[in-house]
Amino acid sequence: MLTLFYILSAITLGTAFLTIFSKNPIHSAIYLVLCFFSIAGHYLMFNAQFLAIVHIIVYSGAIMILMLFTIMLMNLNKEGEKSKNAWSQIAAVISFCLLALVLLATFIKAQQPEYNYATKGADFQSIKVLGQVLLNDYMVPFEFASVLLLVSMIGAVLLSKKEHINN
Amino acid sequence: MENILEQIGIDNYIYLSTLLFCVGAFGVLYRRNAIVMFMSIEIMLNAVNLLLVAFSTYHQDAAGQVFVFFSMAVAAAEVAVGLAILVAVYRNIKNIDIDNLKKLKG
């Protein structure tokens, strides 16, 4: 299993980097889809099948398609982007290193987790259980999430509508 | 059912998520294309989601996974609105290079 984890992790990080370094946004998007799939693989390793499915549907299916459409809509599928100036790139690299250093240092410095992992034995992540938790304990946030989605849909429609300034 | 973490260890997931998050942040800083920056943000969100699921398993508690659902919902909403804004911006200045969006200065 550990081997699998390492392979998946390598894919995840690698495609993430490729997403960033690809000149062409389309390529970026494709690498990102790969990245999401690898994350879904992680979810499957956790035995969270439902989440993995949802993840693939939402991210790879919905979000990334949306992005690809946008890219195509804007006709950005070429490598025309000017790269940032050298100072900005250096600054980005430095802050990346710094952030990684700080976060890793924090986690390393933090108290080590216990390794005798509890196994309740009870099912906690099947669709049935998740559904119960979601609609019993988290009923109100769930409804709010739906409202949020509705609002964002309306907002997106309004924003992308063509404005007639000179009427 | 045996716990997957017994074989891999929670700390590996922590490091993975951290790195993934940093990569996302790096992407935001490194690129000027707004859409790629959005993708980087998605990477960061996913890093967090991954960690949430890992801890959900660690604690054997469904709440973490529920939270990931919400996070996904928010991400979807965010992308929808964000892309709409980008489209609007693109209509006005004909590109989405964030270095050109400097009107909001003091």
Added chain:
Amino acid sequence: MDTNLALLLLLAPLAGFLLNIFIGKKLSGNVSGILGSVAVAVSFAVTLKFFLQVNGGGEPINVNLFKWMTLANFDVNFAFQLDQLSLLWLMFVTGIGTLIHIYSISYMHGDENIHKYFGYLNLFVFFMITLVMGSNLLIMFIGWEGVGLCSYLLIGFWYKNHDFNDAAKKAFIMNRIGDLGFLIGIFIIGYLFHSVDYIDIKNAITSGNLDIDMTWLGIATLCLFIGACGKSAQIPLYTWLPDAMAGPTPVSALIHAATMVTAGIFMITRLNFLFDLTPDVQNIIAIVGAFTSLIAASIGLAQNDIKKVLAYSTVSQLGLMFLALGLGAYHVAVFHVITHAFFKACLFLGSGSVIHAMHGEQDMRYMGGLRKVMGVTFITFLISTLAISGLPPFSGFFSKDEILMTAFHHNKVLWVVGSIASIMTAFYMFRLLYLTFYKDFRGTEEQKKHLHESPSLITFPLIVLAILALVGGAISLPGHSWLNEYLSPILTNHIEHHELGTTAYMLMGIAIIGALIGIGIAYFKYIKQGFVPGKDEEITGFSKVLYNKFYVDEIYTAIIVKPIYALGAFFKNVTEVAFSGFIFGLGRLANALSTQGKVIQNGSIGFYLLVFVLGICSIIAYIFLK
């Protein structure tokens, strides 16, 4: 009964003032005049009643109205006190006041604001009575400042002329300098004695067990003396009095000769028990008095304005009174105040009569020969001049001689100074007399045609005052002095009796000879030689210095007024700008900081993100990696 009468005495002039101010405009000038005169005459009548009562051995009258102020150390009552000293003062204040009111009816006839004139004059009498009657220093201070206000109003009575207004303003401000001294004196006395009542202070002192800091007491009496200097026109605050002659002549007679300017002497006599405790201050008073007397007399030698001469003569006589006060001879000073009130009022009113006849001309160079036309005025004027020159048997002789005799016994230098001043007085007074009444008329033909003796309303007060100037000395004859006995309850120190021995007669002789020398020189110069002072620009040498009053006004302007204005200009142009600039500078600093801060807000999202990430890094590092 006594309380009501005392209030009547006080409030009658106030009622006159209110009536004249509020309904006077509807009355004719004569009615206002009569109203004003009656108001003061009522006061005089009441005063006379009390005076006879107290002189016959009655108790002083005390009137306590209400508690006025409460301070941490002492209370101040609104209270009045009618004892020997205040009644004596009231006698001549209201007496001469009545005469001058009567005189004014004719003198001010036809002035458009005559009702206001009488109103102000009544108000003055009211404040003067308050000053004299008050039973503590603060009530006296009400009167003290009140008479200053009336003086201001009356000097500037003809307010269309800005020179007169300047004179009025100068009088008020000079007085205020003294008033500040007075106020500080009151503070110290209140603090030391826990009271400002005369009786309380006197009791505290006479009780014997006085436990106060003598240095502070000295400062207090010195401050009070500064107050007296302001009101009674002593060096260095005397310059307002000659300028005050801008007012109508009866005002000069009443306020600036007979009554208000003697307030300083009244105050010091009133507080004789305090001044007796501070001999150093007494010495200062004596020296200041003597030199004021000398300097004012010497300036008087060269003046050509008839009223100015009289004004400097007043300053000089006041100086003599202060000399007496400084020597501890309060009764002598009071004696001279009274005789001086008679003859100086008479002189001023006489000069008023002359000015009236001359249609406002005050310069002696354009007078002369008036003796023939103005017989009554001349005779009364002559009597008063003889009195002020100190010739027997006129009243001035007795009082002035007493002062000089006291000075001789204490300090020969002061005696010499006083004597020289007296000789000068005799000279310039006769110079005045000769220039005005003798020889031929030097004015215009137009003026000559209108020369006339003044009406009886003017001559009547002159005659009364001349008689008083003639016989006034009787109240304190050498050897037997009614005044000394009368005042003895007021004065704590025993009155010195100078033996009528050889020294006394010798001193009298010297005084008479001195006066005669002065008169002789005047006679020689102005009658024999027929000298008439030249035009202003012809005056040269030392007499020019004298004519210009030693340039004291100019010096004061240069060393006090100008620097204050310069300081004002400095404040206005430098410090105000600096303060204001500092505040604006703070504003500009904030502005500049925000301009600099704006650079950070450059609109670049990448930069914001970078700062954002770095910020998160530092926060995490701060929280977890301390």
Added chain:
Amino acid sequence: MDVSFILIILLFGAVATYFVGDKWASKAALIFSTCAFAATLYVIYRYNMGEKVSYLQTWMSRPRIVIGLQADGMSLLMLLLTTALTPIIVLTSFGNLFPKSRSFYALILFMAFAMAGTFLAVDGLLYYIFWELSLIPIYFIALIWGSGEAERRKKDVVKFFIYTFAGSLFMLVAFIYLYTKTGSFLNLHLYNAKLTDTEQLWIFLGFFLAYAIKIPIIPFHTWQANVYQKAPAAGTMLLSGIMLKMALYSIIRWQLPIAPKAAHDYKYIFIALCVAGVIYGSILALKQTNLKKLLAYSSLAHVGLIAAGAYTLTIDGLRGAFVQMIAHGFVVVGLFYAAEIISRRYKTEEIAEMGGIRIQSAKFASMFMILVMASVALPGTFNFIGEFELLYSLAQANIWLAVLGGTTIILGAFYMLRMFQQVMLGDKGTKVFKDVTFGEGFTFVLIIAVLLFFGLYPRPITDFVTPSLQKVLVYINQIN
């Protein structure tokens, strides 16, 4: 009926005045302010009968803020000053035809409300709210209805606003610090706060900055003359007659009892600063060519003396300060009104362009003369009582301070008489001065009557305020 009722009348009056419309606004304002005055008299009567007229009501429990309106001698006296001057100030505006007059009169009443609240508040934060609230109406009054070129006026008024506002923030900081120490804003709790010497000094300075700007004490006075000149007469009267008294009152109510040790330790510095202001203001007044500016600087000198008296920490100084606050309030309103009448008729504020008024209106000249004499503290006027007590308290601190402070007697006479001469006296010029109307004369008579009556019989005021001053003085002298 307690003191909150008066505040309600004023606030309701402000709203009602706004809604009755431009035509009736001035009358409505007069009626409501007079009602407030009558109510104040009734409250004082009840207070003298020993009945309870304070108002306490918890507003928030966390942080603990109380709507507390205190009624003791000090606050009731200042309340009386406010409600007595407000109708007079409304009366003085009758002759002016303002645009948008309903807003103008509503703002006057609102300002009276805020100032009355400041005088009454017992809770520090409430006090601070009222304190700042009073700044808003005067800002608009000066900005909208002021005189002179709009740009310059805006600059001066905004400067005034920011300046006083910034100063007050230091006071707020002091209050918040005190809250962290005591857990309360109530003044009695603050009086008893155990503070170290250093804390006391900083708190003292925080208060001082707020008050020194408002009073103003040099060198914080630079806003004053310009605003007094530019504001409409009613605004100037509100500012000089009542608003700066807020700061003087607050010195005695808040600053001194909260930080008594600092007050005792550094009192000579502050007295010296105030006395320097007296001389500085007097000398500057001599150089002014603008009538309103001259009065502004004379006001600077007088309030400097009041503040100096308060900082002497003696009963005489505190009482003198209160007496002089009342007296100065009336005198300065009268003088500014006179200046307003002159400038209304002559269309100028330059002294050099005036003159010859006495010959045309003797009545006006006499009333102006009385006000001038009151201003220079002639005995018999109310100002004399105040100035006497203040100078006496200075003499207790140090005789030289009294001498220096006393120069106001001389210099005051100097510049006031000089001004009087140039403005009123002299021969008739070309300009026509209409005689005062009945309304104008009536206003003057009201003011003069107050000044003369209390000048002769000040005890209703002094006896009323003394007991509460003694109570405060206990806290001031409580140095541990």
